[in-house]
Amino acid sequence: xxxxxxxxxxxxxxxxxxxxxxxxxxxxxxxxxxxxxxxxxxxxxxxxxxxxxxxxxxxxxxxxxxxxxxxxxxxxxxxxxxxxxxxxxxxxxxxxxxxxxx
Amino acid sequence: xxxxxxxxxxxxxxxxxxxxxxxxxxxxxxxxxxxxxxxxxxxxxxxxxxxxxxxxxxxxxxxxxxxxxxxxxxxxxxxxxxxxxxxxxxxxxxxxxxxxxxxxxxxxxxxxxxxxxxxxxxxxxxxxxxxxxxxxxxxxxxxxxxxxxxxxxxxxxxxxxxxxxxxxx
Amino acid sequence: xxxxxxxxxxxxxxxxxxxxxxxxxxxxxxxxxxxxxxxxxxxxxxxxxxxxxxxxxxxxxxxxxxxxxxxxxxxxxxxxxxxxxxxxxxxxxxxxxxxxxxxxxxxxxxxxxxxxxxxxxxxxxxxxxxxxxxxxxxxxxxxxxxxxxxxxxxxxxxxxxxxxxxxxxxxxxxxxxxxxxxxxxxxxxxxxxxxxxxxxxxxxxxxxxxxxxxxxxxxxxxxxxxxxxxxxxxxxxxxxxxxxxxxxxxxxxxxxxxxxxxxxxxxxxxxxxxxxxxxxxxxxxxxxxxxxxxxxxxxxxxxxxxxxxxxxxxxxxxxxxxxxxxxxxxxxxxxxxxxxxxxxxxxxxxxxxxxxxxxxxxxxxxxxxxxxxxxxxxxxxxxxxxxxxxxxxxxxxxxxxxxxxxxxxxxxxxxxxxxxxxxxxxxxxxxxxxxxxxxxxxxxxxxxxxxxxxxxxxxxxxxxxxxxxxxxxxxxxxxxxxxxxxxxxxxxxxxxxxxxxxxxxxxxxxxxxxxxxxxxxxxxxxxxxxxxxxxxxxxxxxxxxxxxxxxx
Ligand code: SF4
Numbered sequence: 001x002x003x004x005x006x007x008x009x010x011x012x013x014x015x016x017x018x019x020x021x022x023x024x025x026x027x028x029x030x031x032x033x034x035x036x037x038x039x040x041x042x043x044x045x046x047x048x049x050x051x052x053x054x055x056x057x058x059x060x061x062x063x064x065x066x067x068x069x070x071x072x073x074x075x076x077x078x079x080x081x082x083x084x085x086x087x088x089x090x091x092x093x094x095x096x097x098x099x100x101x102x
Numbered sequence: 103x104x105x106x107x108x109x110x111x112x113x114x115x116x117x118x119x120x121x122x123x124x125x126x127x128x129x130x131x132x133x134x135x136x137x138x139x140x141x142x143x144x145x146x147x148x149x150x151x152x153x154x155x156x157x158x159x160x161x162x163x164x165x166x167x168x169x170x171x172x173x174x175x176x177x178x179x180x181x182x183x184x185x186x187x188x189x190x191x192x193x194x195x196x197x198x199x200x201x202x203x204x205x206x207x208x209x210x211x212x213x214x215x216x217x218x219x220x221x222x223x224x225x226x227x228x229x230x231x232x233x234x235x236x237x238x239x240x241x242x243x244x245x246x247x248x249x250x251x252x253x254x255x256x257x258x259x260x261x262x263x264x265x266x267x268x269x270x271x
Numbered sequence: 272x273x274x275x276x277x278x279x280x281x282x283x284x285x286x287x288x289x290x291x292x293x294x295x296x297x298x299x300x301x302x303x304x305x306x307x308x309x310x311x312x313x314x315x316x317x318x319x320x321x322x323x324x325x326x327x328x329x330x331x332x333x334x335x336x337x338x339x340x341x342x343x344x345x346x347x348x349x350x351x352x353x354x355x356x357x358x359x360x361x362x363x364x365x366x367x368x369x370x371x372x373x374x375x376x377x378x379x380x381x382x383x384x385x386x387x388x389x390x391x392x393x394x395x396x397x398x399x400x401x402x403x404x405x406x407x408x409x410x411x412x413x414x415x416x417x418x419x420x421x422x423x424x425x426x427x428x429x430x431x432x433x434x435x436x437x438x439x440x441x442x443x444x445x446x447x448x449x450x451x452x453x454x455x456x457x458x459x460x461x462x463x464x465x466x467x468x469x470x471x472x473x474x475x476x477x478x479x480x481x482x483x484x485x486x487x488x489x490x491x492x493x494x495x496x497x498x499x500x501x502x503x504x505x506x507x508x509x510x511x512x513x514x515x516x517x518x519x520x521x522x523x524x525x526x527x528x529x530x531x532x533x534x535x536x537x538x539x540x541x542x543x544x545x546x547x548x549x550x551x552x553x554x555x556x557x558x559x560x561x562x563x564x565x566x567x568x569x570x571x572x573x574x575x576x577x578x579x580x581x582x583x584x585x586x587x588x589x590x591x592x593x594x595x596x597x598x599x600x601x602x603x604x605x606x607x608x609x610x611x612x613x614x615x616x617x618x619x620x621x622x623x624x625x626x627x628x629x630x631x632x633x634x635x636x637x638x639x640x641x642x643x644x645x646x647x648x649x650x651x652x653x654x655x656x657x658x659x660x661x662x663x664x665x666x667x668x669x670x671x672x673x674x675x676x677x678x679x680x681x682x683x684x685x686x687x688x689x690x691x692x693x694x695x696x697x698x699x700x701x702x703x704x705x706x707x708x709x710x711x712x713x714x715x716x717x718x719x720x721x722x723x724x725x726x727x728x729x730x731x732x733x734x735x736x737x738x739x740x741x742x743x744x745x746x747x748x749x750x751x752x753x754x755x756x757x758x759x760x761x762x763x764x765x766x767x768x769x770x771x772x773x774x775x776x777x778x779x780x781x782x783x784x785x786x787x788x789x790x791x792x793x794x795x796x797x798x799x800x801x802x803x804x805x806x807x808x809x810x811x812x813x814x815x816x817x818x819x820x821x822x823x
Contacts, residue, residue: 022298023368024323065300068318087750088689091698092320096690098618098700100351161510182309183392185432189509192429197544213293213310220428243289246282248422249498250549251429257549258278258422259556 014050015042015075015082016058017092018067026092027067029057035067039082039093044075107203107225109237116153116174132176135160138168146171155207158186162193169200177223179208188221195222195252212236216244222252272333272641273418273563275383282425283380286387290314291373298369311369313393313431314376315386320693322366325375326389331399331417331441332360332644336631339642341382343627349375354627356612356620358684358735359438360398360644361389365691387425392433392520394424394505399441400448401645404564405653407601410460411468412564413443416497419552419560420458423498430505434512435520437505438477445764450646452476452485452766453738455522456504461491468494474504474534475526478732482768483523488535494557496542499550503542507534567639567654572604576657589664591717592675597660606657608638609677610650610667615707617671618700619685620648629670637663646735646762647684647723649677680722680789681707684735688728688745689752695728697745697752697778702726705782710789719789722803725760738762740804741788742769743781752778758788758815759807772816784819791818 016029020037027035028042036042045053050072058070074085084090091097105114118132119125130151138145138154145152153174154165165172175194177187187206194200205225206218212233218226219241228234247255256264275283290310297307311317315326327342334342342362346354349371350364357363367375379385389396399417403409420439424430430437440454451457457473469491476485492500504522511529513519526534583590597606610630612620622630630650634642637659638652645651655663667673676682683706686692688699703726710716725739729746736742742757753775760769776784789803791814796806807815 019318019322021304022370024318024321026321062304065298068304087752088320088695091689095321096700097698098690098704099616100353100618158514183432184514185392185430186510186514188429188432189506211306213306214431217428217431240289244282244285244426246278246285248282248425249427251427259553260549262276262278262559263553263555 012047012074012085013044013077014047014053014072015039015044015084016050016053016070017042017073017089018058018061018070021065021068029053029061029070033057035061039075039084042075042082044077044082047074103227103229104231104233105205105225106228106234106237109234109241111231111234112225116151118155118176130173132174135164138165142168153203153205156187156190158184160190162190162198165194166198169194169198172200172202174203174205175200176205176207179206179210181209182211182214188217191218191221191223192252212240215240220247220251220253220255272335272414273330273560279383279422280380283383283385283387286314286385286426287373287376287380290376294369294373309391311372312390313388314372315389316367316369316372317390318693319365319691320689320695321691323369323372324363324365324691325367325372325386326357326361326363327379327384327386328389328396329361329384329644330421331397331403331414332401332646333403333414334642334644335382336634336640336642338382338384339627339631339634341378341384343624343631345375345378346624346627353621353623355618355687356622356644356648356650358620358646358648358686358733359396360401360646361396362644363687365687390436391431392435392437393431394427394433394437394439397421397424397439397441398449398454398646400444401643401651402448402598402607402653403443403643404566405600405605405607406444406446406448407599408446409444409601410462411443413441413449413460415557415561415564416443416458416460416470416494417441418563419497419557420501423501423550427505430509433505433509434514435517435522437508437522439501447762447764447766448645450735450738450762450766453478453482453735453762454485456501457485458497463491470494470497472500472504474538475523475531476766477521477523478735478737479521480518480730480732481521481523482732482737483527484766484768485523486526486531488531488538495552495554496546498552499546499548500538500542502545502550503538506541507537511537566602567641569602569605569654570656572602572656574603576604579657579660582661586661588675588713589661591713592664592673593660595675595679595717596677597655600654602654604657606655606660608652608655608660608663609645610652610672611674611676611682612649612672613676613682613707614671614674615681615711616704618687619683619703622650626670626672629666630672633663633666647678647682649682675713676716678721678723679716680710680719680724680785681716682723683707684723684725684739686727686734688726688734692728692733694731695745696730696747697728697754699726699728699734699743699745702743702745702754702778702781706785709782709786718799719793720799720802722789723761724785735762736760737768738766739769740807741785743785746775748775754778754781756781756784756788756819758812759804761804770812772812773820787819788815791815 132153155176442449472489473485643651683703685703689695726743727734727736738760755775757769
């Protein structure tokens with residue numbers, strides 16, 4: 001269960017994530033400015049411009065009370081899939097690692 | 103910021119004076135505990151109405167003997183999380199018998215009005231005019247008191263055993 | 272058990288309405304998140320990793336079958352079909368929405384439940400002995416006093432914004448099953464020489480990043496003064512507890528910094544002023560609350576139950592379960608049954624809605640309609656006839672609820688950890704599951720005997736690892752999960768904080784490390800009756816340490 005590090009791709013990309021106000025679910029900002037519950041839909045920006053995206057879109061979404069506490073995460077894109085770098089963010093993206101079926 | 107007294111917008115004739123500011127002439131003044139201690143003699147000579155402003159960490163005991171000089175005690179809440187002022191207020195009222203205006207100042211949101219009210223505050227520096235209505239509605243929104251406090255409500259430990267309560271059941 | 276009168280009902284209904292208004296104001300944008308956060312927390316609603324989580328109070332861990340059915344209904348209707356019973360005898364739902372949270376509280380109000388003060392820097396849900404009212408060793412039912420404390424502390428206007436959260440536990444038995452010495456205040460019932468009820472009061476215990484054992488500040492407090500004494504403690508703490516640093520804000524730090532004796536003097540001085548105020552408990556109110564906890568009408572039975580004995584002889588699986596999960600009741604011919612929520616591969620403390628419904632039905636059939644929640648995250652049927660045990664066991668087995676491991680090594684306490692909790696450093700549940708897998712042999716498990724393993728996913732210690740015989744704490748090192756092991760903790764009468772045994776282990780090595788510790792114990796125990804914790808106390812950490820790190 002150790003959290004093996006994925007090999008880093010050349011550039012670190014970032015995505016903007018938050019929790020949706022109404023149901024608390026994890027969401028990601030998409031290319032079209034919507035918020036999606038799928039990390040694959042996330043708009044990816046180079047790390048240098050991440051802050052700008054956050055300032056513009058994140059704060060706007062907070063002020064309209066759509067999402068709560070947006071922040072940037074690092075992601076990797078090996079194998080055509082978007083994979084958050086930090087283990088905590090992978091759990092947020094893909095759900096609990098334990099069986100929760102009833 | 104409007105002043106509310108008992109849930110109604112009221113005229114605030116008091117002048118809050120900073121520690122380094124010149125004292126106004128012939129007006130009711132509010133000073134800090136430090137200034138009160140430093141200038142107490144002259145303040146008492148000059149002013150008919152004196153109010154004191156306590157910070158969260160100032161205890162009721164520190165002004166207990168001086169209470170006859172004050173017509174107003176303002177207690178500051180530096181943030182919603184700083185709950186020391188509730189104890190200060192109750193001690194001033196219940197233990198030291200203070201009956202003048204007890205004003206909550208600082209970071210006050212309407213959702214703490216019921217707590218303020220039960221601890222003996224009768225005035226509050228509110229955020230906006232709508233808060234007057236909020237005070238009147240919220241102090242009674244939960245009208246059951248499980249414990250004695252500094253309002254006039256009878257706690258359930260007593261209320262339940264009044265002959266009247268038995269009849270009402 | 273306690274039943275609401277019009278006052279209790281009014282309060283909870285009004286509170287549910289007040290919260291609905293606040294939640295609506297938030298959704299409409301009248302309240303910002305900063306303004307709403309303390310309000311939702313005061314009603315048990317947290318933002319966790321994946322969703323909102325709602326924590327619902329189960330005062331002193333006592334539930335009626337109707338309440339448990341309602342929790343099943345909430346799980347089914349507003350969540351993903353299950354709930355998580357916590358180490359504080361509460362239940363948490365992991366997948367609720369802000370939109371529906373007022374509906375949940377309204378539903379709960381209908382069965383005399385709520386989430387008031389299940390979070391925030393206030394007096395939290397009061398806990399007590401899960402076996403209260405049934406245990407053979409108790410002086411008096413601790414829930415009487417826990418209920419009195421519950422009412423006094425609910426919406427107490429002076430103590431809504433304390434320096435930090437505040438937890439009170441009550442035991443009515445000399446054998447402490449409520450872990451009172453790791454609470455902010457612990458209250459232990461005693462009788463004095465005249466036979467009067469009173470309390471020993473202990474203060475300043477706690478877990479978290481600075482674990483401490485509580486100190487006695489009063490040997491005997493007459494019962495009628497309970498509330499004034501608590502109010503005096505809280506008032507001293509509210510005024511003088513540290514507010515400059517959240518990690519130093521619990522009362523244990525205040526008691527530690529000024530010393531237990533000066534702290535006690537400050538409390539006594541305050542108490543002198545208020546002991547004869549309106550806080551003095553009226554006799555008729557104590558009598559009223561006591562009446563709700565009158566012993567249940569149980570049959571007069573002999574101490575032996577031949578049918579039960581016969582079943583134990585013929586069915587080994589049943590015998591194993593009865594041995595681990597049933598303890599003596601104060602009424603002859605009855606037993607107290609622990610329903611393990613630690614089935615293999617399940618998250619410790621989780622129960623599905625079907626399981627909750629099933630347990631509610633079984634409580635009605637076999638246990639006076641009453642259920643308890645333990646701080647070990649199990650459920651209890653407190654009043655079961657010995658002759659009914661076999662039938663009960665079969666019915667439990669049908670729902671994956673008959674695991675014969677209460678108090679044994681696979682009865683692992685675990686917080687939700689990084690799989691759910693936004694504060695976590697590492698996962699807890701998978702660690703518990705791995706250890707469970709490793710120790711799946713039931714004969715061996717019973718041979719090992721009592722062993723309390725407790726796992727927390729971060730220093731907040733919700734999994735009570737400090738008081739585990741074996742404690743496991745998840746930490747993050749360079750983005751990876753590691754686990755620190757402590758030995759020798761104990762939540763009970765001989766309360767102790769465990770000691771760190773050595774360097775932390777990677778996640779995939781924890782179960783092996785636990786196995787290694789158990790091997791050392793088995794090799795070292797003087798007799799088969801010597802428990803792990805006793806062996807540890809006798810021989811110390813060194814032999815465990817040597818074996819554990821020998822191959823490293
Ligand atoms: S111990 Fe840490 S990880 Fe576990 S539930 Fe508490 S805060 Fe979360």
